[in-house]
Amino acid sequence: MSVLKFEEKVLSHSGLSENDRTWFPRWIRRYALAQRGGVDDDLSVNRHSVLSFSRTLLASGAPAWQRWQAVRAVECYRDLILARSEPDLSDVVLTLAQLGKRERNIELDAPPTEEELAKLRGKVNRNEPILIQRMRGDMRVLHYAMATERAYVRWVKRFSYHVGSQDLQSFGELDIGSFLTSLAVENKVAASTQSQAQSGLMFFYQCVLGKRLGVIISTRVRPSESIPVWFSRGEIERLLEQLVGVHRLMFLLIYGAGLRHKECRRLRIKDVCFDEGHIIVRDGKGNKDRITFLPEQAIPELRQQIEVAKRFHRLDVEEGFAQVYLPHALAKKYPNACQDAAWKWVFPSRQRNRDKRSGTVWRHHIAEEQFAVALKVALRHAKIDKNGVPHSLRHSFATHLVESGTDIQTVQKLMGHKDVETTMRYVHIRPTLGKTVKSPVDTLGDS
The missing domain is CATH 1.10.150.130 (Tyrosine recombinase, N-terminal domain)
Incomplete structure (x- = not known):
């Protein structure tokens, strides 16, 4: 209950401004999401975790003044709950303060203006309940x-x-x-x-609501240790025969490069390197970039798809809808980036839509359901009785690489995993016991 304890101490702390007492608990809850212990245990505060938290906020579009406020909240948590003075975060706070002052042109101690908050909140559905x-x-x-x-x-x-x-x-x-x-x-x-x-x-x-909750007593579900679905090489070939067009290309990239479904849909033109034969995955899970190879079999279809994406881009520019989603810092740094086809999605949606948060009309990437549904249909037509999903292709990618002799560290880098144990959970090598040890039922009559 360390987060609740922090909220109580912050509310009664006379050395904090009203703005800090309002927002510090919220930032600590945001910080707690990245901690394995959750909100009940003491949060780990070290330089690496704080810098990682700040980078995560930057990647999600937080301006410098918000990152400054968030790091100060962690600093306050360190002082009030952990009763420590280490790690020293003063240089991080100072750097973000300088960036924030340039952004806002006012002292950071001043509370955010209504215009700033309205811009961050974006558009909401007025038909929903007020609390929602x-x-x-x-x-x-x-x-x-x-x-x-x-x-x-x-x-x-x-x-x-x-x-x-x-x-x-x-x-x-x-x-x-x-x-x-x-x-x-x-x-x-x-x-x-x-x-x-x-x-x-x-x-x-x-x-x-700002309501203080006590201990919540409920029947908890026991975590299962289920084995995920993956496909054999023969099943991969049968599935590939059932897919055409964009869905076939996405299949080749997810299985052939080990991409996550979301990473495939969010692939930008500039991140496909045909000459070097690799793909750069930006803002993967954990806001990490990585490089994976570009499957040779996918190159012809990928070139055609990029030409389709560029035609959509030219049409959007001509009709005044050139905008594309960019992380907040990049959108400020490169205000004209949307005019360049390099920043557009490789798999654009066929229709423009209005962003629910910003209200901007633009052409987003392909929807999540499209490839998932196509894969389900392909499984049925290929007569493969497995409950496969797009992520099953990533399991198959890791398994088949290891089966072909690739060392686990290389697979770990291609998958973008921080821990090799995570990679091992993706590898499903068939036991070799059948060659040396047989099931008892298969030995009946041998005597």
Whole structure:
């Protein structure tokens, strides 16, 4: 309960401004997401974790003045909860303060203006309940991912349906515990799903409503140790025969280069290097870049797809819709980058749409469901009775590389994993026991 303890101390701390007392607990909750222990245990504060946190905020579009405020919040947590003076973060705070002053042209101690906050909150659906609108706005100010925003809002709405009321301020720990128990007992959800529901409700009550929650008692789902799905080489060949066009190319890249489904959809033209024969993956999981190879079999179709993407780009520029999503810092540094086809998606959507947060009309990348549905159809036509998903191709990529003699460290780099143990969970080598040790039933009659 260290985060709750921090919130209590911050509220009573006379040396902090009203603005800091409001935002420091929110930034600490954002910081706690990156910690394995979560919000219940003491958070680890070291130079690496703080710099990584700041880089994550930068990648998600946080301006320097917000990163300055976030690092100061971690510094305050270190002083009040951990009762330490190490690590020294003064140089990080000073650097961000200088950047922030140049951005805002005012002293950073001044609270953010309504115009700044409105820009960060973006567009919200006015037909939704007021509390949901506030929740979306706060999550955007704290630079949560869009997928996280959708998931948290969905759980708050399900909780509202569970308790039979939209006035959620009158409910508390017992009601949340009852809801989480019903998810485990009646809905049979996975452990990760139940944890996500609890995180969404904790954010809503403690960050949006400012309500202090005690211990939540509920029936917990036991984490499963299931083996993920992967495909044999023969199954890969049969699947490839069933796919055409863009979906075939995405299959070649996900399986052939070990890309995540999201990384494939977010691939930009500038990150495909035909001469060197590799692909640069930007902002992968954990906001890490990496290099993986470009499959030779995919090159002809990839060149054609890039030409299609460039035609869409020229059309958008002519019709006045040249904008493309860029991380906040890059959008400021390169305001005319959208005029260059290099920054456009390799797999653009066929239609333009309005961004739900900024309200900008642009052509985004292909939707998540398209390739997933195409793969399901291909599995059915290829008569492969496996519950495969796009991520199964990444498991197959790692497995087949190791089977062909590639060392595990190389596979780890291509996959973009920090820990080799994570890579090992992707490798599913068939046991060789069949050659030396047989099942007892297969030895009946040998005597």
